[in-house]
Structure formats: C-alpha cells, structure tokens
C-alpha cells in the first residue's frame with residue numbers, strides 16, 4: 001500500500017455566484033504523478049488554488065500528510081510542504097535568478113546554499129544566468145526558474161498548473177522531462193493540463209474534470225482506452 | 239561662489255532628511271501598498287519625544303532610542319487600521335491616502351493642543367551647535383553635519399538591507415507580487431507589519447537628525463514636510479526608491495539655492511511649480527512608477 005500524500009474530500013468553491021468546483025474529490029499517493037485533465041474553465045486551476053489556500057473552500061476538506069489544511073493561509077500551506085508551480089511561468093521579474101531562488105528557500109534559511117547547489121545541478125542554465133534579471137529570461141528559462149524556486153522550499157508535493165502553456169514544443173518536452181526526473185527522485189506530482197493526450201501519457205492516475213466536477217477517474221492508461229474519454233478529450237472515436 | 243557652496247551644503251543636509259522620509263514612505267508604499275501621508279507627522283511627533291527626553295537626560299543614546307522606539311510603536315500601531323481597510327476595500331492606495339490624511343490631522347491636532355501648549359519647541363543650542371566649518375560666508379553647523387553624515391549612513395544601511403539581505407529580498411518579492419510571494423511561503427501580513435517597523439525605525443533616526451538640523455519643531459511641521467515627501471515620491475515615480483533618493487536630494491538643493499538667491503518666501507512656490515511642470519511632461523514621474 002502506498003502512503004497517501006494529499007486527499008481532497010468533496011470540496012466546493014465558488015467565485016461569487018459562479019460555482020467553480022462542486023463536490024470534487026481527488027487523491028495523490030507517494031511517488032505518484034496525478035493528472036487533472038479538462039478543457040477551459042473545467043476548474044483545474046480553482047482546485048489547485050483551493051488546495052493552496054488561495055481560494056475559500058465552502059464545503060469538504062483537504063488533508064495533506066495527515067493534517068487538515070482546509071482554508072489554511074497560503075504561506076502556511078507552502079511551509080507545510082506543498083509547492084505550487086503557478087500558471088504562466090511566474091517569476092519575480094525585477095529580481096535576479098539567484099535572488100528568485102534564494103527567496104524560494106524562505107522556510108529553510110539554513111539550507112539555502114545546499115538547496116541552491118542541487119537546483120543548479122539540475123538546471124545548469126540557471127547557474128549560467130544566476131546574475132541575470134529574471135524578467136529578461138526566455139519563457140522556458142522562466143519556467144525552469146519557477147520550478148527551481150519551488151524546489152528551494154523542499155516541497156513534499158509538487159503541483160504544476162499548465163507548465164507547458166505558451167512554450168515552444170521543444171521546450172515543452174524538456175519541461176515534461178524535468179518533471180519526470182523530479183518524480184523519479186521521489187516528488188509526487190499533481191499536474192493540471194489542458195492537453196489531455198499529454199496529461200494521460202504523463203500521469204499514473206488521472207481525473208477528468210468538466211464544469212467543476214470530476215467526470216472520470218482512474219489509472220491514466222485505462223482512461224486513455226475509455227471510449228467516452230477518447231471521444232470527448234482525445235479527438236478520436238476509435 | 240561662496241554663497242553657492244554654502245547653499246549646496248545646506249541643500250544636501252536638508253535633502254538627506256527628505257531622502258530618509260521618502261525612503262520610509264516608499265517602503266510602506268511598495269511593501270504594504272499604502273500611502274502613509276502621516277509618516278512625516280510621526281517623525282515630527284518623535285522630535286517632540288526627543289525634546290521631552292532632553293529635559294531629563296543628555297545621554298544621546300537614550301534620546302535616540304526613545305525617538306526610535308516611539309516612532310516604531312506608533313507606526314506599527316497604525317498598521318491594523320490599514321489592514322482592516324484593505325479587507326473591506328481591497329488594496330486601494332487612494333483609500334489609504336484619505337485615511338492617512340485624517341491620521342495626520344489628528345496628530346497635528348494633538349501636537350497643537352496637548353504638547354507644549356501648542357507652541358513651537360526649541361532644542362538646546364548645543365544640539366544644532368556651532369559651526370564646524372567657517373570660511374567666509376560658508377558655515378556648516380554641527381547639526382547640518384549630523385544630518386548629512388547620519389543621512390548618508392542611514393540611506394546606505396537601508397539600501398544594504400533591501401538589496402543585500404534575506405529580509406530585503408523578501409520585501410522586494412512581496413512588493414512585486416504578493417500572491418506569488420505567499421505561494422512560495424512568505425507570510426504576507428507579518429512581512430507588511432515588519433515594513434512598518436523598519437519605516438518606524440528609519441523615522442526615529444530621521445527625527446533626531448531633523449531636530450539637530452532645524453533646532454526647532456512646531457505642530458505644522460508635519461503637514462509642511464508631508465506635502466513635500468508625497469510630491470517627491472510622485473515626482474520620482476511612486477514607489478521608486480532610487481528615484482526618491484535622487485529627487486529628495488534635488489529638492490533639498492533646489493530649495494536651498496532658491497533660498498540663497500531669491501526672496502526666501504518664494505522657495506516653496508518655485509519647488510511646487512517645478513513639480514507641476516515635470517508632472518505635465520512626465521506623468522509617471524522622472525524615474526517611473528514602481529508599485
């Protein structure tokens with residue numbers, strides 16, 4: 001039996017009158033890659049935001065490593081070990097690459113230099129550009145910085161929101177390789193991704209969402225073979 | 239020429255006070271996203287604290303400490319008001335502007351009713367001191383020397399804190415993107431409170447230097463200076479720390495030169511006229527808005 005890392009139990013979230021999540025439950029186990037699949041507006045980002053404490057949860061609960069973290073403040077959620085790589089390769093654009101990584105280690109000031117070493121080892125390009133202002137990096141480099149900065153906080157769970165958005169195909173496969181490597185090093189990953197084919201190939205387990213609900217779930221390979229999923233999300237009817 | 243050098247020195251001392259005030263003001267603006275119009279009033283209030291302390295002790299260390307502690311306490315005590323406002327209105331700097339003007343009026347009223355019967359206060363003459371420099375028309379008082387040297391030291395420390403330390407990086411990260419800052423684990427409220435405390439600390443030091451430079455203070459000094467601090471901050475580009483440094487010094491020098499060469503009472507009109515013209519040409523300020 002694999003140990004559970006994250007359990008979301010029947011949460012609902014709304015923005016004013018608009019309900020973005022309705023009774024959504026998901027689980028992430030140790031060592032696993034879990035994909036959230038769904039079209040525009042399905043609620044993937046809202047789910048990650050709710051886990052991160054950025055969005056108020058009305059009903060249900062969120063349990064991380066055995067602790068209830070429902071509606072906990074975002075900095076505490078981050079401190080407890082959830083690292084979100086937000087949508088749109090977000091960096092602190094007026095600060096240098098090195099400074100971005102240093103602030104990423106906020107909760108572990110003693111270990112910043114050792115974490116830096118391992119991040120630079122995984123991302124030699126960040127080392128090369130360590131004194132460059134982050135806003136002047138390419139999109140792909142910014143995404144690597146965003147991932148590296150998240151690793152500085154020694155997360156026990158990585159969540160990535162559309163890490164491929166707005167990047168060139170070659171860079172996209174590079175980013176996915178990086179995430180794959182991180183998973184092999186032991187990081188469980190929760191990935192939100194519009195591209196269903198990519199997400200199902202990448203994940204061990206997957207949840208297919210539509211208008212705030214989970215429609216299908218199961219091992220990613222099985223979902224890929226599910227005719228309904230294929231029809232609606234993979235653009236085929238075979 | 240001698241007049242010019244004399245006024246330049248005057249201007250640099252006065253300018254370094256403006257710079258300190260603008261830095262504290264801008265720190266809260268970029269980190270906590272508030273316009274704290276009453277910040278210079280708090281500094282003037284701390285000048286009153288210095289003055290009160292000086293009646294009991296001549297120990298410079300104790301006087302500076304009292305000034306810093308009072309300024310930190312009052313500035314941090316005001317923070318919950320702005321936090322409550324931002325809960326209601328979101329982070330709206332216009333709302334904070336209006337509210338801080340009320341706080342400023344309140345402080346001015348307290349000073350003009352409850353402190354020294356509303357009369358201006360005068361610091362001991364040895365605070366301003368005799369001239370350390372005396373060449374013909376050029377005189378440079380001990381107080382001016384304090385303001386200039388203390389000002390340079392405080393500004394250097396401030397920039398060191400902001401650009402070379404862990405806490406400085408946290409401040410800058412939060413000022414650029416508060417949501418991203420919280421995502422990477424930075425406690426937003428705590429860090430904002432810390433920015434009030436640092437601004438208070440800076441204000442306490444500024445109060446001592448200002449007292450030594452002027453040798454006196456009055457209830458209306460807060461309004462007078464606050465107007466200039468806001469003007470310099472807007473002129474430089476709101477929240478632009480380096481711009482504030484340059485423009486604060488420039489204002490000090492311009493004012494002093496105007497005072498030396500023109501009928502003294504016109505120096506304010508000239509300063510604000512210049513600001514008006516520059517704002518018409520460059521609405522985003524000389525160095526660009528950074529909030």
Ligand SMILES: Nc1ncnc2c1ncn2[C@@H]1O[C@H](COP(=O)(O)OP(=O)(O)OP(=O)(O)O)[C@@H](O)[C@H]1O
Nearest residue numbers: 015018020038039040041042043044045046047194
């Ligand atoms: N700040 C907001 N205010 C109001 N409604 C919002 C807000 N953010 C999201 N929504 C709504 O919530 C629903 C879910 O949006 P969400 O961003 O979670 O979807 P998503 O699956 O991440 O979509 P995408 O693939 O386009 O990123 C949508 O109907 C969206 O319009």
Ligand SMILES: [Mg+2]
Nearest residue numbers: 044045046087
């Ligand atoms: Mg999204």
